Amino acid sequence: MATWDDVSRLALSLPRVVEGSDTNGLKWEISRRYFAYERPVRRRDLEELGDAMPTGDLLGVLVPDLADKLGLIGSDPEVFFTMPRYAEYPAVLVILDRVSLDQLNEVLIEAWLCRAPKRLAAEYLAGR
Numbered sequence: 839m840a841t842w843d844d845v846s847r848l849a850l851s852l853p854r855v856v857e858g859s860d861t862n863g864l865k866w867e868i869s870r871r872y873f874a875y876e877r878p879v880r881r882r883d884l885e886e887l888g889d890a891m892p893t894g895d896l897l898g899v900l901v902p903d904l905a906d907k908l909g910l911i912g913s914d915p916e917v918f919f920t921m922p923r924y925a926e927y928p929a930v931l932v933i934l935d936r937v938s939l940d941q942l943n944e945v946l947i948e949a950w951l952c953r954a955p956k957r958l959a960a961e962y963l964a965g966r
Contacts, residue, residue: 873949899949
């Protein structure tokens, strides 16, 4: 089970990440572009998903493309999901109290790589 402290610790361990917040909650950015964010449940979410709407804290993370999104959701639908209106948007929602720290770290790195400058991403990958 992950917490917001875990998200913050793992995200801030990546190069040049800045933590901030807006009216929706926490967000993590690289070069002023968010890659992970707190995703509050909205009334429209409940209308769309009804009883299928997961409970608990939700983290949104970017993914490289829709194929990666579908793969991630298919790999563990108890942890990763999307909503109908975001079907064509390259991001997934993560249920924090169901994600392992290893899974969380992996999706945060992938999300960071989606936004990091190419040279910085290459340096990071070379150093792993």
